[in-house]
Amino acid sequence: MRVTKRVTIADIAEKAGLSKGAVSYALNGQPGVSESTRQRVLRMALELGWHPNSAAKALSGARSGAFGLVMARSPETLGIEPFFMKLISGMEAAMAASQTALLLQVVADHDTEIATYRRWWAERRVDGVILIDLRRDDRRVAVLEELRLPAIVVGGPGHHGGLPGVWIDDAGVMVVVIEYLAALRHRRIARVAGVAGMLHTELRTQAFDEVSARLGLESTTVTTDYTPDQGAQVTRRLLSSANPPTAIVYDNDVMAVAGVSVAHEMGVDVPGELSIMAWDDSVLCEIVHPPLTAVDRDITAYGRHVAEHLLALLDGQQVTDFESQPPRLVVRGSTARPVNP
16 A cells, blocks of 8 residues: 655755745745745645645635634624624625635634634635724734735724724714713713723723713723623622612623613612613513613624625725714613612
8 A cells, every 4th residue: 555645844845945934934824934935835835735725726816715704702702692693694695696605713812813814814715804803003903914815804993004994883872872871861870891902892982981071970881701791790790889870881782681680680670770771782682671772783784794895805896994884772661761860
């Protein structure tokens, strides 16, 4: 029986007259080698049979027929956050006509996310990527620009370099939310926010603080990891304080539902003693008792716009920042004038 020896980086390095490190940089899309050297290494890798499919794509420039989405979050997020399922369903709706698939990978942190982008680039695994959970001074943006990997950023405005972004006006709708609660004569308002450092969290916080100061309200923001467990813990702490809020705004629906549960547990009447509002309307907001007043953002359309812009970018069209449909406030039974303002 003839045994075929697997081609290694050392074999390619010997043939190319380069160090194994330089070959590794070239094959994995890392800086440190020139573009001409990178192409020469890829060509030799193809000739020797090292990852033939990946090397062939790299040399031919053929499309892979896939977009990449990396989530640097806990895998449990997909199971508890309706936001991501709606976002992905919108993307899939736009991608179906072009028979483009979505390659989803869940990783532990941004270092692993960046390594994934470099590997996808080197292997030509995806035609473009969708960047989520944007942060101020986000180093992932610089990496994608360096690789020249086509990308659309979910979020903004701003803070995404030369990459085009699709965004929703979170700051504007936060002003509407707080002005509505102030009109109901709430003067002590708390916000149970998402992850600190994410741009949309920071934009909402800034708008929350500014409108609260303008209206002379007592306000506080507590950051969480978006999970119902932390939402419940923070609610319990807020309601146990010496001067509890009469209204709480939650940065997602599952934390708001957890907040309603804690209020019932502590004997706090909703909405008589406590008004509760959720970000991103969902079925959960409708079926809880009382049904939740919520910010309604068309997340499915959001995802569709993101995929459409990435498809247009690959087709060579001029793609610029795009503001998706503005959110609206859906008033239900969880908000009212407080009995004891």
